[in-house]
Amino acid sequence: MKRARVAYSGAVHEATDAGGGELRLADGRLVREQMAVWLPPFRPRTIIALGLNYADHAKELAFNAQEEPLVFLKGPNALVGHRGETRRPSDATFMHYECELAVVIGKPARRVSRATAYDYVAGYTVANDYAIRDYLENWYRPNLRVKNRDGCTALGPWLVDRADVPDPMRLALRTTVNGKVTQEGNTRDMISDVPSLIEYLSGFMTLDAGDVILTGTPEGVVNVMPGDEVVTEIEGIGRLVNTVVGDEAFGRSTRQ
Amino acid sequence: MSFAPATLYGVLLNYRGALAALGEAVNKPPYKAPPKAPVLYIKPANTWIGDGAPIPVPSDVEALQMGAALGVVIGRTACRVSAESALDHVAGYTVVNDVSMPHDSYYRPSVRLKCRDGFCPIGATIVERARVPNPDALAVRVFVDGVLRQQNTTANLVRSTRRLIADVTEFMTLAAGDVLLTGVPENAPLARAGQRVAIEIDGVGRLENPLVAEGRGR
Numbered sequence: 001m002k003r004a005r006v007a008y009s010g011a012v013h014e015a016t017d018a019g020g021g022e023l024r025l026a027d028g029r030l031v032r033e034q035m036a037v038w039l040p041p042f043r044p045r046t047i048i049a050l051g052l053n054y055a056d057h058a059k060e061l062a063f064n065a066q067e068e069p070l071v072f073l074k075g076p077n078a079l080v081g082h083r084g085e086t087r088r089p090s091d092a093t094f095m096h097y098e099c100e101l102a103v104v105i106g107k108p109a110r111r112v113s114r115a116t117a118y119d120y121v122a123g124y125t126v127a128n129d130y131a132i133r134d135y136l137e138n139w140y141r142p143n144l145r146v147k148n149r150d151g152c153t154a155l156g157p158w159l160v161d162r163a164d165v166p167d168p169m170r171l172a173l174r175t176t177v178n179g180k181v182t183q184e185g186n187t188r189d190m191i192s193d194v195p196s197l198i199e200y201l202s203g204f205m206t207l208d209a210g211d212v213i214l215t216g217t218p219e220g221v222v223n224v225m226p227g228d229e230v231v232t233e234i235e236g237i238g239r240l241v242n243t244v245v246g247d248e249a250f251g252r253s254t255r256q
Numbered sequence: 257m258s259f260a261p262a263t264l265y266g267v268l269l270n271y272r273g274a275l276a277a278l279g280e281a282v283n284k285p286p287y288k289a290p291p292k293a294p295v296l297y298i299k300p301a302n303t304w305i306g307d308g309a310p311i312p313v314p315s316d317v318e319a320l321q322m323g324a325a326l327g328v329v330i331g332r333t334a335c336r337v338s339a340e341s342a343l344d345h346v347a348g349y350t351v352v353n354d355v356s357m358p359h360d361s362y363y364r365p366s367v368r369l370k371c372r373d374g375f376c377p378i379g380a381t382i383v384e385r386a387r388v389p390n391p392d393a394l395a396v397r398v399f400v401d402g403v404l405r406q407q408n409t410t411a412n413l414v415r416s417t418r419r420l421i422a423d424v425t426e427f428m429t430l431a432a433g434d435v436l437l438t439g440v441p442e443n444a445p446l447a448r449a450g451q452r453v454a455i456e457i458d459g460v461g462r463l464e465n466p467l468v469a470e471g472r473g474r
Contacts, residue, residue, distance in 0.1 A: 046300040048367075072365040073298035075263040077429045110373075135427075137295065138287045139268060140365045144296040145427045150335075204314075204372045206302045 002158035002238075003123075005043075005081075006036035017158065038082035041125055041159040042104055045210035047074040048201060049100075049129060051142055053191050053216025069192045069200055072140070074148050074214075082156035082238075085245045086130055087149075088226055090252075094133040095224055095244070098217035099175045099232035101168065101187050102127040103194055104159060109207040117195035120207065121162045126240040127214045128154040128175075128232040131221075153214075154232070154242040165236055169193050172235040173218060177228050185218025187234075259382065260304065262433035265424070266325065266354050266370075268295040268362060270414050270439025277442045286363040294415065294423050297365060299354065299437075303376035307463050311355055312374045312470040313449040320375075320467065322447055323354030323440035324398045324455045326391065326410055328417055329382050330436065335429040342421035345430070349388050351379035351455050351463040354440050378435075379463045388459050391417040391438075398445050399454040405445035410457075413438055 002017040008031055015036070018024040023031045051070035080086060088095050106122030130152040135145040165171075168187060175183035187193075192200065197213055224230055226246035233239040247253065269275045269291060275282070282290040305311070313320055331347030355375040359366055388394070391410060398406040415423060417438055421430070430436060447453045447467050454464040 046298075046302065068368070070364060071367045073300055073367060073371070075265070075298060075428065075434075077263075077431065135293065137291060137293065138289070139291045139295040139362055140297055141363060142365075143293070144265075144298075145293045148296070149427050150429050204368050205300070206373050208302070 001161045001164065004041050004156070004158055005039040007039060008036045012039065038156055040079045040081050040155040041157065043210055044076060044079065044212050045208055047076070047078070047212055047214070049074055049147065049214040050192070050197065050216040054185060054189050054218040055191055056185070056189065056219040069197060071201070072142060072147065074153060077150050078148050078153040080151040080154050080242070082154070083241050084151065084154055085243050085249065086151050086154065087250050088224070088244050088246060089132065090247045092132045092134050096131055096133070096221035097175055097224060097230045097232060098129040098131065098221060099173045099183055099234070100127040100129055100214045100217050101171065101173070101234055101237070102155060103168070103213040103215060105207045105211040106209055109198060109202040112198055112202040114195040114199045117198035118162065120198060122209065123159045123161045124165055124168060124237050125155055125159050126232055126234050126238045128230060128240055128242050129214050129217070154240055156238065156240050158238045160237050171237065174233045175220065176231045177222065177224055182222045183218065183220030185220065187215070189218060190215060260301070261378070261435040262431055264299045264304070264376065264435040264437070265296050266299055266437045267420065267439050268297065270294070270420065271408065271441045272412050272414055273408070273442035274440070275414060293427070294420060296424065297370065299376040300371055302373050303371055305374045305377050305465070307377065307380040307465070309377065309465060310374065310468040311377065311465050312372070313467050314357070314372065314470050317357050319358070319446035319448045321356045321358050321444040322398055322400070322453045322455070323356060323444050324396050324406065325352045325354045325437040325440050326394060326396070326457055326460065327352040327378065328391070328421070328436045328438060330430045330432055330434040331385070332432050333429060334421060334425045337422055337425050339418040339422040342418040343385060345421065346385045347432070348382040348384045349391060349460045350382050350435070351457050351461045352435070352437055353377040353453065353455055353463055353465065354437055356444070358446070377463055377465045379461050381461055383460050394460060395458040396441060397456045400445055400447045401451050406441065406443065408441035410438060412441070
């Protein structure tokens, strides 16, 4: 099952894929998907993100293999749904997308082993976790000014049930910017795979329903500019569309 | 817990003494420069416990750092607010213990060391903003088993409460119910399983928790 959360006709709804470009709302209505405002497909609790979790991307950014997973947390202010807009500040010189498999936890998980880790997964969605590298500092890097800006983490369109994804460690990822392919990879190239991440994290923090793990991005990140349409896509999970916009769309002067 | 925050943010090195304690290291690798913008981190929901609840001490550490912090509870949406108007967005204040496993490197986010279950006791009461005329002149004290182990004051912040809210909301919106800690003073006292820690902030309150060996008492 593929589930979405959308705003339509004055209320927020749960919806499923009715096929043919239509959504079926929980109350039975059929809606053209363009008529709905797409929200992140679940209500997030703790948002966990991985840095440098693909060997090729770590090499691209000139990092050595780390001793343990590079984990940081994000706030709900960062989230935006499918077909949302993300602001590129006018003083930025390098803002890039990151196509990531997002793993949504379904029930409390404490000290879970790799062998049983998938039992705790509710499903999967696509994340586009933008970074603005101009703001990187070497303190708790990547610092939140880079990774926790308003609307800089797109999630969606669908939460796809775990049962519908037989092998999440063998999914093609792809990003296009204005239709041109700029990033391609496969989840099989993760340094710490999904069961390892759940084992690692649940070893010191109890995960719970609604927690989400953004599992990192492969190589192929390029600068994006206002007006660019960025589509991050994962095989069998979804195709997440986001548009980069400038400061003027947010009532800010274009000079900072 | 008397209230659950929406999101709880901490800030690194916001006491002048904490920054000064690093000395020349701030200019050397891996840091290469002192922090420019506020360096934030999140204490997630699994870390939150109430006044009196036990703080679990992992079996592989001898003691934990007790991080005495003023918690600023946001009352209404704060996006790009000025320092002058920042406190208009504050509902009140509470006492928070930003517990950490001791560590010396601030280069990478330290989720494993700061975000374990029970690592963020939060005070039972929120004191209304109007009852705290100046959040930047509050004495902070930490007691371990009743012995005074640390004294400092929010007068020593690098960024005052107002300034911090302004500089944070330049790049991210704070929402009603979010809590922003204004930092932890240098030389955070250590406490072991079996001890009790109490944090007092004048005019805001007192937060007291026992420490227990992980796996017991929970």
